[in-house]
Amino acid sequence: YLPSFCPWIGKGRLFSKLPHLLSEAFGRHYYANFIYLSDEQKRQSVFQITNGAVQDTASYLQKIYDASMAPDLRSGLAAVDFRTQLAEEFLFMTDRFSMAHSLEARVPFLDHLLVEKVFSIPSSVRTRSTDLKYLLKRAVGDLLPPDVLTAPKRGFVIPIELWLRGELRPLAEHLLNPQRLQRQGLFRPQFYDHFVRPHLEGRSTFTWQVWAALMFQLWHVVFIEEKQMEVPTYDWRTLC
Structure with missing residues (x-):
């Protein structure tokens, strides 16, 4: 298949x-x-x-x-996910967001003994082409109601696309404008017209391209241009 x-x-x-x-x-x-x-x-x-x-x-x-x-493609791709998006995005954000609210998050599925055991199981047993949680559902199927087992995946999505076109638009226009990018010497000035302007005006959707560039620019302002040693406490609106 x-x-x-x-x-x-x-x-x-x-x-x-x-x-x-x-x-x-x-x-x-x-x-x-x-x-x-x-x-x-x-x-x-x-x-x-x-x-x-x-x-x-x-x-x-x-x-x-x-x-x-x-040993096979699916296991290799799982290893890539494990060492990139899981560690550098999901766990990173979980830790930052939970600690910001004085919460200590735990990830029991990442217990190393469980991980080692699961990775020792052939990928054809762990997953199916239409159900990447096949084995997990089989393991707990008798403990959960059917509507939970068949429910669609629900991500924790934040409205970045709308933020960039709304409240954060002045910040994006300021930090990603062509003149600033040209002076900085890292991004091409055309990045603004190719990605930023079309997204802000709602003509195209480049949410993650613009967001990634904006987050880099905020980091650059704080730690390279201003050479701050700690995370600033001032409001981002002061940068506009």
């Missing part, structure tokens, strides 16, 4: 390729689903630096995948 994240490959093409080529195709498509800008876009439309200082995202992820020495 085709993995759910790869519906675009026809079965005729699929079975005409060698297994390692199929894995590469699946892997590259998987990478593309989880990056906001391709390496070519970064060189052509985002960064002024083109002398090799910008690391290829695909190469970075490929190294992690190769280092996992996983």
Whole structure:
């Protein structure tokens, strides 16, 4: 069967390729689903630096995948998730957000004994192409009501898209305007017209591209330009 994240490959093409080529195709498509800008876009439309200082995202992820020495594609991709998005985004944000409210969060599914046990189970047993939580649901199926087991996934989504077009628009326009980007020497001035302006005006949606650039600019202002040693306590509106 085709993995759910790869519906675009026809079965005729699929079975005409060698297994390692199929894995590469699946892997590259998987990478593309989880990056906001391709390496070519970064060189052509985002960064002024083109002398090799910008690391290829695909190469970075490929190294992690190769280092996992996983027995199959799905296990390898799980290892990539484990070492990137889980550690650098999900756990990071959980820790910061919970501690900001004096809460101590716990992640029992990441107990190392449980993780090691689960990773020792073949991926074909852990998951199905249409249900990535197949084994988990089987394990607790007799403990939970059916409507919980069949409920769709609900993410903790914050309205960044609307914030950028509303309350945070002045900040984005100030920190990402072409003149400032040109002086800074890191982002191409065209980044504003290619990504920022269309998003702010509602003509296109580049939420994560603009958000990532804005967060970098805030960091740059505080710790590079102002050389502060601690997180500032002033309101972000003072930057506009």
